[in-house]
Amino acid sequence: MFAQRIVAEVLRRGEGYGGNGGGRGVTALVEHTSINPNASPHVGRARNAMIGDALVRLLRFEEYEVEVHYYVNDMGRQIALLVLACGEPERLTFDEMLQQYVDANERAKNDPEFAAQGYELLAKMEEGDPETKARFDRVTSVCLAGQLAVLARLGIGYDVFDRESAYVRDPRLQGVLDALRAKGGLFTDEDERLVADLSKIGHTQDEGRYLVLMRANGSSMYAYRDLAYTIDKAGRGAALNLIVLGEDHKLYAQQLGLILEAAGYPPPEPVYYAYILLREGKMSTREGNVVLLSDLLDEAVARAGQKVEEQWPDFPAEERRAMAEKVAAAAVRFAILRVNPQKNVIFDLEQSLSFNGDTGPYVQYSCARIASILRKHGEPLPAEPSADFPTDSDAEWALITKLADFPATVETAARNRNTAPVAQFALETARLFTTFYHECPVLNAPTPAVRDARLHLCQAALQTLKNALGILGLEAMERM
């Protein structure tokens, strides 16, 4: 009997239902977010973090052993300017540092001497000057902590932080240069820069043929350091090596991949996503038309808080606050994650703050309704649904059939490295539960057998929704 079998299967597997064990015994390294320290995360950048984090959760659900890496770009021209601007970093907060950076960047454009100071500072950093390194560390650490605090509000965390500055003088880079040289793919150009000619190692198009590795003054370019880091990641022995990248990095990743292959290293598997745009155009920190993740979350919490207050006036403020945080995070995460990553999305503030319709809070609300039924029933249910499992309505069948689809949805999502279908599944399941909810009374079911079957179905639906939400990084609500 199909219905009874599916419901029993969901309840038996519990938190593991939907997992196919595709990653059992497989290690995976996932790098995502890796925001430059000179900016507070905006929703565009946050797409990387949310996609990456959901991917990590999906892989773990499939029993991969995952290690999450964050590459801290604590070097480079922009960071040098930031450090230069933050004279006494101890006295500055994260937000103040960001303002300093904006000012410094502006000044560097019009003041060549100031810009030159930046390059000098960078060169000293690369030489390994301890005092300079300490200065950089102080500034970038404050910035990193500020960024992580915002991301943590969305439930996003990391296992390992790799600092770019640790890879500048990586001895393995010599081997890469030797390999390039051996194939005629390395030369010093007329301006004394060290340049890779990728056409010698399989690059077929004209655009992107050359990649500058070192400046004339011997300081390294981002790509050069990134090569060392990528080699380092490859050397950690993970069977699956993923990196979440904006689509603007496509050509760059190909270039890097060619060099790595020429030197005998396996390149990571990229997962791309497209930009989030505003109606007015693309987000630009310079022009001030950005939506900061922290601001978005604050607004979401404020709106959710209002709703919670209307709904649960007798709850302690602290508890209401916690509910609002969960709902707010769910709204923001779901709004981003439900869209296929290769699509540009036009960011709509009202829409991503909406708690009605095709949203994370709608799914959470369905969970709360189920939890409420189970709570009201009070008594524990038999662990196994009875062999006599009456299900006569279309609503019940549609819901059960949907629950049965979950493992296949997860399997496809993992294979395609795309969690958007899981969000879609959660929505569809929540809608089907709601139809069932309106058409099939549970506690007042016509017979005890029907009631028990429906209670078990409720449990199974809740478990499946929880598992789907877990992959997306949203919390199911007991009440809302």
Added chain:
RNA sequence: GCGCCUGUAGCUCAGUUGGAUAGAGCAACGGCCUUCUAAGCCGUGGGCCGGGCGUUCGAAUCGCCCCAGGCGCGCCA
């Protein structure tokens, strides 16, 4: 100019990898709280699936050509 991605309802998105009458939400309009939470439900209107040509018994889905948007293309990261 060249390369990659995208184009589905007024708006934001799905569409199970080529199958039957293309689905949701938002917005609009009309209904539903003395029965398990109205952050919900039911109903109405709304479509040349960007355009064209092809492949196929069959195309939103595959191919080619256009058009539009996004991204990228040597001392940014």
